Amino acid sequence: MHIVLPGALPDPEAARALLPHLHEAAPTFTGWLARGRARLRTIEPAASGCTAYEQWQLERAGFKPDPQQNLSAGLGPLWASGGGLAPDQPIWLAELVHMAPTQSSTAMLASHALHITPDQSVALFESAQTLFEGTGFQLHHDSDERWRIGVPASCAFNGASPALVAATSVNDWWPQQEAARPWRRLFNEIQMLWYGHPANAARANQGLPPINGLWLFGGARPEQLQTPASPGEARCYEALQAPFMAQDWGGWLAALAELEAQVFLPLQQQDVQPVLVLAGRSELATLEPRILARWMQWLPSGRNTWSKWWLYRN
DSSP: EEEEEEEEEOHHHHHHHHHHHHHHHHHHHHHHHHHHEEEEEEOOHHHHSSSSSHHHHHHHHOOOOOOTTOOGGGGGHHHSSSOOOOOOOOEEEEEEEEEOSSSSSSEEEGGGGTTOHHHHHHHHHHHHHHTTTTOOOOOOOSSSSEEEEEOGGOOOOOOOOOHHHHOOOHHHOOOSSSHHHHHHHHHHHHHHTTTTEEEEEEETTTOOOOOOOOEEEEEEGGBOOOOSSSSEEEEEOOOOHHHHHOOOOHHHHHHHHHHIIIIIIIHHHOOOOOOEEEEEEEEEEEEEOOOGGGGEEEEEOOEEEEHHHHHOOO
């Protein structure tokens, strides 16, 4: 069994501050760290267009990018919902987002931080449909947070995942290619349409940021996902991700303690020794459990061993 924890690899400076509190918050987790054999990988989001956690998901799904594609293209078919998708048809997704200028760039909030209701999503979708008529783009309501977009073949470009853009800057990933010009024009029209939209007026009354953009990404075909016949069970727990992104380390420790009580300790009591997959901003750590005699598992943990790679990964 694999336990996958996005947000479980804080940057070294934060890791040093968290280290004295880890064992108290999650003794089972730190025991697994002490007894595991760690394999570290550096991920290059600038090349992949996705986060380390998303890269793990794509690799597990067996995604094979075409020569001109980056890895994030595979998120389209990986995350598309609903059936009836042709295996050779490129799948593009557009996530509902909030964008706001900063002093030096533009920041973005991805959909998971916006608390979008089904009514808001439908209202915005219905208003946007008229803009898509005659553009060559087709709009499909896949879910409340992401819509599927039919994109003209001439408009294909390498994008980036919303999570990566939210963690960096819109300016770093805004599509500047000539092929993306029709989408940029449509994006600007959507922003103007949704400015003052009743759904956003209701959100403002609730103290929520407006939904003022669609972030387009994906573009790969379902046939490019070649999931192995027996990939093994993997359980993904994303409780650490939000405080990790917000650098809320008190909240991060509280989420880790909750995982200890609800996930780690029950597995330990069942004598389960999982493979841990820990994801950070640009790194993945995989910890294979060492096979130890039962009496050796109760010796004091070798924190000095695992803390070396925990603290000094860079």
